[in-house]
Amino acid sequence: MAVLKNHIIEIKNLSKAYATGTAESNVISDINLNIREGEFHILLGPSGCGKSTLLNIIAGLLRKTEGKISMNGKSIRTPDKDRGVVFQNADTAIYPWLTVYENVEYGLKINRVPKEERKKIVEHYIDMVGLSEHKDKFPGELSGGMKQRTQIARVLANDPQVLIMDEPFGALDAQTRRTMQQELIKIWQKTGKTIIFVTHDIQEALLLGTDISIMSKSPDAKIYQTYKVDFAYPRDETTEEFNAFYRTLNAHFIERDADESYDDLKIAI
């Protein structure tokens, strides 16, 4: 086994309550999670459990209520270009008045990267996501998948240490979704970035992640358990091991329906 890398993100006893009426109920509470450099870390949980809430706190877009959260030992309080975010809705995240090229260039311009260098980086990432032939198009002329690629290229061009993705393929059809998953794996392998990826699709989790953290239901959602996935990439969802793992993960969600509490669930792998 390879030498374990450092924790890049450390989350300790983290809680979040939204300031609406019942102030005492936490959406997520007592979250503990460490993410190592280079991990492809999946947050898997039922709809409404607080996955986006947790991601937004990691991104620095949302304030925590209690607990500690840090990146490279520094407390997270505001967004930073070290933490790139790919939003679920590419439609509203990329800018309709900019071409694909200009959208990808946006972060570099904001951070005053010199023009010559900018051009190289932009073209590199547009090529990586396969949009070279469409770089002068406006978002209005792109399909949903192409918009999401544009967003991913824009975030990658900014060279963040951590890539935060909130159900980025949720709005895509099955075919496009599969292609994007495969491309994301390649990009991750090529760049070696740390990725935190939210989904409620168990198969997607197993196809992509090196680590899968299961979240329980809100209120007071917690990280229930974290699994390591050692399958080699590209992964084959038809193998027996894959399906066995699928059933293991799925058991969490079935059990939840039968019995609201997780505490007496014992799952070992």
Next chain:
Amino acid sequence: MASGIATWAILILLWFLASLSQDETFLPSPLETVQGTKEIITNGKLLLFSFVSLKRVLIGWSIGTLVAAPLGLVVGRVGFLRKLVEPFVNFFRFIPAMAFLTLFLMWFGVGESSKLILIIYGTVFTVMVNTIAGVIAVDPNRINSARTLGASEWQIIRTVIWPSIIPYVFTGARLGLGGSFSSIIAAEMLASKEGLGYLIYTSRLYFHTDWIFAGIICLGLLGYLSDKLLRILGNHLLKKYGVHEKVGF
């Protein structure tokens, strides 16, 4: 286009029929109006007065729009300013600029400045209300993406909010232009020796109802053409900001 011509043909026909039984000073026929119009075209009055009115509108409206757009952006973006301005805006939005005409004449005199101030006031108000609405409507995702890419608040205003609100500013400017024409006519009726409003108001004294018609038609044409021009410019220059989608009518 064809239906447009039909509309006008029907209108002129109705006008003609109605004028048959009426005295010329009460309702001139289309033909009498054309003859009357010829008179004021040849003596240069119509052109001069149109030019004067148009000049006042364009100067006042341009200044108003240029002031209101950035002002609306700042007010819309800064929470406490917005709260401060909101009750004020919602009170004054029901008072047409013309209601201030006599006050402005008293405060700023009967010269050019009171008329410009009236137009500027009306335009600033309309454009600002629309701009603020635009700022509020900006999708938070747009702002959050910029923020996570490292944008400062000033960069967000410049590169995200401003391009996002251009369709709203544009709509406000169009509405403001319409309002400017109303304001200037009213102002010229009360206090001016020139302009289409002056023409329309004083022609009555000379029993030249046909000149009133000429003035009104000229006003309609000026308004229509300037709005059309604005729309064409908007469609061409601001298309990528989504202006073409917002302009349907």
